[in-house]
Amino acid sequence: MKRFEEKVVIVTGAGSGLGQAATLQLAEEGAKLVLVDLNEAGLKETEEKVAAIAPQAEVLLIAANVADEDAVKGFVDATVDKFGKIDGFFNNAGIEGKQNLTEDFGIDEFQKVVSINLNGVFYGMKYVLKVMKEQGSGSIVNTASVGGIRGVGNQSGYAASKHGVVGLTRNSAIEYGQFGVSIKAIAPGAIMTPMVEGSLRQIDGDNWEEVGKEFVKPNPMRRFGKPEEVGYLVAFLLSNQADFINGVVVPIDGGQSYKY
Ligand code: NAD
Numbered sequence: 001m002k003r004f005e006e007k008v009v010i011v012t013g014a015g016s017g018l019g020q021a022a023t024l025q026l027a028e029e030g031a032k033l034v035l036v037d038l039n040e041a042g043l044k045e046t047e048e049k050v051a052a053i054a055p056q057a058e059v060l061l062i063a064a065n066v067a068d069e070d071a072v073k074g075f076v077d078a079t080v081d082k083f084g085k086i087d088g089f090f091n092n093a094g095i096e097g098k099q100n101l102t103e104d105f106g107i108d109e110f111q112k113v114v115s116i117n118l119n120g121v122f123y124g125m126k127y128v129l130k131v132m133k134e135q136g137s138g139s140i141v142n143t144a145s146v147g148g149i150r151g152v153g154n155q156s157g158y159a160a161s162k163h164g165v166v167g168l169t170r171n172s173a174i175e176y177g178q179f180g181v182s183i184k185a186i187a188p189g190a191i192m193t194p195m196v197e198g199s200l201r202q203i204d205g206d207n208w209e210e211v212g213k214e215f216v217k218p219n220p221m222r223r224f225g226k227p228e229e230v231g232y233l234v235a236f237l238l239s240n241q242a243d244f245i246n247g248v249v250v251p252i253d254g255g256q257s258y259k260y
Contacts (some may be wrong), residue, residue, distance in 0.1 A: 072123040
């Protein structure tokens with residue numbers, strides 16, 4: 001399947017985990033890619049993986065902080081300058097933050113998590129939607145989380161920001177459907193990426209793999225999700241096959257968020 005031939009897609013958080021997995025699926029399907037991340041080494045790694053599976057793929061790497069509005073405007077402008085349009089946007093970069101009870105959750109930590117996970121997603125939508133509205137087409141996938149649709153605990157900043165991402169998704173989806181633009185969110189459960197490894201290490205540093213085994217026992221599928229499983233979902237949602245899917249939040253969590 002080559003759903004992305006002649007399509008231009010921006011991916012944030014492309015240097016690791018879910019962003020990297022989605023990038024590889026999009027590259028395999030012919031996309032021209034603008035890959036954004038704070039971590040330049042991660043971007044290079046993703047570029048090498050793309051070159052291995054899709055040597056013809058056109059790739060633009062941009063080191064940028066999504067919490068910096070000017071930097072976001074900069075990567076959107078750079079995309080239009082190089083490729084002339086934006087067909088898809090995986091608005092994905094995010095962090096978990098330090099786990100703590102609400103009363104102990106530092107104000108600085110709260111603001112840091114919200115500035116990346118929520119402000120960053122808003123800036124991305126603000127500048128990409130302007131371009132997509134003018135084109136009369138486009139699709140955005142925002143990365144929320146199960147922590148954006150359920151209470152997880154010890155994650156004030158993460159919960160506030162990811163519930164906020166769901167709100168932004170629904171609000172803008174209602175506004176931009178009339179311009180041929182669809183906006184959806186995904187709500188991943190625990191997918192084994194460096195972020196989840198870091199989360200398990202916060203619970204028990206030396207013993208994190210054992211903690212992980214216990215962690216997935218209540219999951220109906222008894223396992224972590226795989227980054228490529230999220231990549232397949234994101235590629236579908238960004239493709240023209242999903243043009244009439246708008247404003248939804250799609251859980252990808254083995255069914256855990258539906259369990260009583
Ligand atoms: P990850 O840590 O493997 O990758 C995140 C990437 O985002 C990293 O490359 C990092 O450098 C980049 N990044 C972080 N802050 C940035 C910033 N300010 N500007 C630009 N880039 C920045 O994590 P992941 O698991 O791939 O997470 C990706 C997204 O998925 C996040 O929004 C996360 O909250 C969400 N998510 C992940 C899971 C999971 O289980 N892995 C579950 C639910 C939601």
